[in-house]
Amino acid sequence: MNTLFKHVIRPTLRGVGQVALVNNAATGLLLLVALFFHDLTTHNLLESPWTRVQHSLTFATLIGALSSLLMARILSVDAEAINQGLYGYNGALVGIACMTFFAPNSLLLVLIILGGGATSLIMRFWRWRVSPFTFPFLSIIAMIFFAADWLGLTLKGGSILIEETSHLSVFSHAMFNGIGQVLFQQGLAFSLVVLFAIVIHSMKTAIWAVLGAGFGLTTAFILSLVGGEASLDLMALSHNEQAVHIMYQGLFGFNGALVALALSQISGMSKPAIFAGIGLASTLAYVGILLKLTLLTFPFVFSAWIVITIVNTLNTEPRTQEKSTG
Template sequence: MPPLPTSHPALQSLRALLCGFAQIFLQQHPGCGLLVLLAILIGAPDLLTGALLGGLTSMLIARRRGYPPADIAIGLYGYNGILLGLLLSLKLPWTPLLPLLIITSAALSSLLLAPWMRCMRKHGWLPAFTFPFVLLGWLLLTLVAQLELPLATPASAPGAPELNALQLMLVVLRGLGQVIFLDSPLAGLCLLIGLRLADSRTALWALVGSSSGSALALFYGWPSDGALAGLYGYNATLAAIVLAQAYRCPLVPAVGILLALLLQPGFSALGLPALTMPFILACWLVKASARSWQQAMKSNASS
């Protein structure tokens, strides 16, 4: 039976949008993206509208600017906008200002990403990952604080449960969910299934990253409420996924997990929300070190 045609513009847009959701976890599988969307619907349905608005805006701007269609099709001009929509919907109540901020920031994320990708391909820059989201997120959160805008009412945090095998499993799932600001273990399970659908090895490393980050945080006595909510697992999860895809040696993602965890507390000292910057810095450090090592080996071989 021949595959269903996807040449219709509406189907192409839907596929690109779903790939944008998948690209949050460095995947380009629309089925994975659908499960990421479902996880948001399960864990925080009030964030879904902002996520969709951010993803559609960033994709539309990329098309209007004539960015490479292949990049748009695999969701590269969607995930930063989606994350910005999630962040703003989490922090602000739904007022006429909220969609305006989401649309503006999502559009800017595509405008920032495009020249970075050109430099990456032409001049060997390191990948941007979620840096447009982090940079714009910091600026927006600072703006919100300076203007003293009303904030959304945060969900009440549950009391610290007794640690047992089941609770530790739930912490690992929360670590997956916190990549998209969700603390629901069921949403984390949905994300894990989506990653398994895209690539079983990626799903395994995501589990390793989340469990390692949370376990190390608990071992070193960092705030238990944050550790049990999965807040020390999500950067380690992303670092594990990226570095396991790029390097076959398991030591490399292990180093990335450790770096992401060690870098995260520093942002609190700076008065900045960590967002996904520890993951970005960990991957940049590992990739830059690997590149320098390869260049040094080539120089030694040629001398």
């Protein structure tokens, strides 16, 4: 049992925790709990067990993470990197994204297994000094989106329920949903559980996540004011249903939250550099939404790379803090 925990359970939980860029098994467990209760509240319990499995975000996350872990073992990857969950979170993201964006079927589960394993291949042969972050996930999910029609995959549709549309209510919900969107989900309860999962690892890191989501949302407001006719009218909340829905989902904040989570855990990274990264990521996310592009975590990855590269060029030499805490 101890061997199973050490070589399978703990690396898998840390891999799920690394979806929020946190190296902590307890965080990963809480994220799975959040996904499990999300499954319970969004699917009919009277459905057959196989149907519930096919629709389960929790199952898809675990399958993606375990597939990535198995491939890492096959490739004889450094044991410490596996133990830290670095060969798990991109696979977990493939599982979450596939189950979030596509109507479930048996083929989708196969794609999650293959995609999860493929992320470890990309990680294994990554040679750039800067962390790949979620680039392996982005590469795989982009190929799945590109081949979706050929594979017979159907994109999901959905509606957003908003009970209140006052400026304060929408802003606060949007900010917390920006944290929940780290797992491509929304909902105040869900997002608060995700935030608490980060708090378990570090209160400071959790505060940065909130700041990142809030600053990202603020950046979107500023851009909507200066962007002229081409911008989204975020100030006229009661008159622009599209803007309300986009903002309420947390889509303006989650890339900022991810940048804050990543950069705040790098020693030697200054606060201005972190906020610059948040601002850049939020701007890219805003432009992507304006152009109706599905960028997912690309603004985060690109912005983090830019900031880290500039800081390294200036000989600040930041180092990611990767000590195991879970």
